[in-house]
Amino acid sequence: GQQLNQSPQSMFIQEGEDVSMNCTSSSIFNTWLWYKQDPGEGPVLLIALYKAGELTSNGRLTAQFGITRKDSFLNISASIPSDVGIYFCAGKRSNAGNMLTFGGGTRLMVKP
Amino acid sequence: DGGITQSPKYLFRKEGQNVTLSCEQNLNHDAMYWYRQDPGQGLRLIYYSQIVNDFQKGDIAEGYSVSREKKESFPLTVTSAQKNPTAFYLCASSIEAAQPQHFGDGTRLSIL
Numbered sequence: 001g002q003q004l005n006q007s008p009q010s011m012f013i014q015e016g017e018d019v020s021m022n023c024t025s026s027s028i029f030n031t032w033l034w035y036k037q038d039p040g041e042g043p044v045l046l047i048a049l050y051k052a053g054e055l056t057s058n059g060r061l062t063a064q065f066g067i068t069r070k071d072s073f074l075n076i077s078a079s080i081p082s083d084v085g086i087y088f089c090a091g092k093r094s095n096a097g098n099m100l101t102f103g104g105g106t107r108l109m110v111k112p
Numbered sequence: 113d114g115g116i117t118q119s120p121k122y123l124f125r126k127e128g129q130n131v132t133l134s135c136e137q138n139l140n141h142d143a144m145y146w147y148r149q150d151p152g153q154g155l156r157l158i159y160y161s162q163i164v165n166d167f168q169k170g171d172i173a174e175g176y177s178v179s180r181e182k183k184e185s186f187p188l189t190v191t192s193a194q195k196n197p198t199a200f201y202l203c204a205s206s207i208e209a210a211q212p213q214h215f216g217d218g219t220r221l222s223i224l
Contacts, residue, residue, distance in 0.1 A: 006154075025135045033212055041218065042216050043202070045212050100213060107218075
């Protein structure tokens with residue numbers, strides 16, 4: 001299956017800065033998920049979105065389900081060193097057996 | 113504690129050998145999944161099972177086999193037919209297919 005287009009591929013930022021990343025597709029999705037993966041570990045679910053236009057927060061993280069249902073955004077405010085890792089978006093299409101399609105990941109590096 | 117347990121953490125295989133990766137969950141989840149992750153890339157679906165005694169091929173099933181004889185177990189066999197088996201393998205589960213997936217900590221497979 002096709003991967004979602006996730007950008008940027010990597011980011012190197014200063015501690016305290018805000019971060020923004022996004023995923024886009026030519027297909028319509030009915031669910032968007034955002035995961036974080038630390039080196040050598042499995043991805044951990046951060047935020048799940050189920051409705052177009054939905055805006056959901058989890059601490060310093062905020063994610064939005066795009067109104068066109070073809071994109072999603074993740075923002076991290078006031079980054080800290082433990083935010084380092086790879087962030088993945090994943091989407092489900094209703095005509096794809098509820099299987100997840102993953103983005104290629106955004107590698108975040110934070111300079112103290 | 114409830115969770116998904118993958119073993120072993122690291123696995124080495126000689127060329128021409130089959131190897132089996134273990135995935136066990138005590139979350140009482142119906143659905144289980146196997147993904148492959150290559151360096152710098154997202155996750156690709158190998159096989160999935162929505163219920164005991166049933167499983168379906170994912171996007172890259174060639175060279176792999178699975179079984180789902182028990183609800184809590186979904187072992188993956190990497191066969192000698194898989195020509196490029198070196199990768200990080202992730203198992204996931206969800207309450208049902210439409211719900212968010214939660215991941216184990218992965219098994220890194222290398223070829224000697």
